[in-house]
Amino acid sequence: MSARDVVRSDMDAVITDETAERHLDAYRAEVLAEAADEIAGVDFHPNASANCSYLAEGFARRLRALSAEPVDPSKAARMRDAAARRTPARPPLKSRLALLLAHVQEHGGEWTTRRVQKLYAAEETPAPLRTTARKDLHALHAMGWLVLDTTDPGRRCYRLNHAHGGTR
Known part of the structure; x- marks a missing residue:
């Protein structure tokens, strides 16, 4: 059973915050690993520059490394705050x-x-x-x-x- 299936099945039942965080971390790692596999599997045209494959391999390595890192909620909050400061508030x-x-x-x-x-x-x-x-x-x-x-x-x-x- 994948982490995605576990999260879906646990949504019906009452779960603790720790369990939910653990499942969400596993889901995040799974999604990042899938993205890394997709990027690594891109078949570049023979005429494409070697830089394209080098960049794709670099992205795949970084995503795999991110999937192994634990989630830092304070870092995510800091990133959201920085993004909010960069973008001025305006009506849609x-x-x-x-x-x-x-x-x-x-x-x-x-x-x-x-x-x-x-x-x-x-x-x-x-x-x-x-x-x-x-x-x-x-x-x-x-x-x-x-x-x-x-x-x-x-x-x-x-x-x-x-x-x-x-x-x-």
């Missing part, structure tokens, strides 16, 4: 696009970069750059929600694509 793109799409559907009309910036400012959405507004409009256009109005060559604006299920 999906919520900003959903907000924009809802306003476009509700109000209709022409949507320019400036109009989107005014919307974000009114909604207190942290997206101060014109580039953000332009990319959000382009993303909705790429998804089919908006159509690009190019009747005026010096001006780029978008309108709701009624064929995509928009309201008039």
Whole structure:
């Protein structure tokens, strides 16, 4: 029975924290060993550089070494904290696009970069750059929600694509 099967079977029963940690450590080691085997088994094209196989062998060795190391919870916490400090907090793109799409559907009309910036400012959405507004409009256009109005060559604006299920 693999460590993965043991973890699954023990989930149904009440287990102690020590048992769960032991099973999770075994599962981690199993996953890392599987990854090492996969990397080591990559069949490189004969024309590929020798560096590719050298790198793959190095990754496989490192993963096998990691699978033998015990988990250090404090190291994992430090890594999460460092990652959180590096990445600034910002709302996910999906919520900003959903907000924009809802306003476009509700109000209709022409949507320019400036109009989107005014919307974000009114909604207190942290997206101060014109580039953000332009990319959000382009993303909705790429998804089919908006159509690009190019009747005026010096001006780029978008309108709701009624064929995509928009309201008039």
